[in-house]
Amino acid sequence: MDLQTIKNRFGIIGNAPALNHALNTAVQVAATDLTVLIVGESGVGKEVFSQIIHALSARKHNPFIAVNCGAIPEGTIDSELFGHEKGAFTGAVDSRKGYFETVSGGTIFLDEIGEMPLGTQARLLRVLETGEFIRVGSSKVQKTDVRVIAATNRELLEFTQKGRFREDLYYRLSTVPIRVPSLRDRKEDVLLLFRKFVVDFAERYKTQPVQLDDDARNMLIAYPWPGNVRELKNIAEQISVLSPNTNITATTLRNFLPDQNKHSRMPVLAGGAAMGGEFSNEREILYKLFFDMKKDVTELKKMFLEILQNPSLAGSAAHYTRESLMQDFPVATELQNGHTPSSVIPASSTPASYLPAGNTNGQPVLLHEDDIHHHEEVEESLNIMDKEKELIIKALKKHKGKRRDASLDLGISERTLYRKLKEYDIEE
Secondary structure (H helix, E strand, C coil): CCHHHHHHHHCCCCCCHHHHHHHHHHHHHHCCCCCEEEECCCCCCHHHHHHHHHHCCCCCCCCEEEEEHHHCCHHHHHHHHHCECCCCCCCCCCCECCHHHHCCCCEEEEECHHHCCHHHHHHHHHHHHHCEEECECCCCEEECCCEEEEEECCCHHHHHHCCCCCHHHHHHHCCEEEECCCHHHCHHHHHHHHHHHHHHHHHHHCCCCCEECHHHHHHHHHCCCCCHHHHHHHHHHHHHHHCCCCEECHHHHHCCCCCHHHHCCCCCCCCHHHHHCCCCCHHHHHHHHHHHHHHHHHHHHHHHHHHHHCHHHHHHHHCCCHHHHHHHCHHHHHHHCCCCCCCCCCCCCCCHHHCCCCCCCCCCCCCCHHHHHCCCCCCCCCCHHHHHHHHHHHHHHHCCCCHHHHHHHHCCCHHHHHHHHHHHCCCC
């Protein structure tokens, strides 16, 4: 079967060399029973490649099932994949067959394999090496004949170095790796895909297909497409439904394309609404908070150093009360009034590094001249991962290790918190 026939059969549009290479690899490996690892960004169409491999294999008349490992809770994924016995856990009122049992003779596609828990990874490795598995709550070894195709949008080799993915499983899965190119790496296919999508949507919504002028075409090609083919299809549908004209100019197209600044990993720290807290994601918000925190703490340090180095300021220092601190540092006032502060600093009006041991009243004191010589200017870490890890540890301590309460306090889901605990190797 030639490549163009396969493209027509599975609805694949494009002639980029990287895409053709990936398709050729899938066709060649389909006739074997080798395990395949499909790597590519979200939205590039990795599942289509798994369907191609199954459809061209000797197992094509047997079952095919796609399983999203990231969508199954950790507590139930073993049961979903390998089955369980009656009474194996609370709620197991009957015995149940898992996917590896029901799909025996066919193909199982494990999407987002990087999200699979380590315990399940060990079970999967045994299936790949021996074809054996054990139901949850059972001691009976069962056999299965399943071909495994895995996919991920993560760099699994980096995960193995962090202890988040088994190295032996990685090399067992990647017997034949297939890398699906991102849309920005196949610019020549953007217009072909867009044309296909708008024609399909015009037929669905009983309208005329939209047409792009030269400037709009160039803009479409230049856009980075972080969401890949999935994002391009969404944009094509929006334009087909919402555009009042069928002739699309660059000005019209710009209204449908997201602001590219929102896809930047670095926050905007100056200018307009960006400083008002209107960020596209949590990471950028945290960047701003830590930036403001460093600025406020630095100002506090400078103020106290001036007092320490100039004894004549002692009288004024004695009158530098909590109220005057709040005047100079609005964040303290915001905290007292119950508002969300624009920057975050410790609630105490005096940093602990300027208070002698045992002083808990928060009032500034004058240190001896000898203490000045021992002062060190310590540059704080503004690494976002360090700060995120620190906040998670504080939340867990605050709620005595209760994940649910800690995740609510942090404003994230319990599943996200669990993933962060694994990522940062935090012991509860």
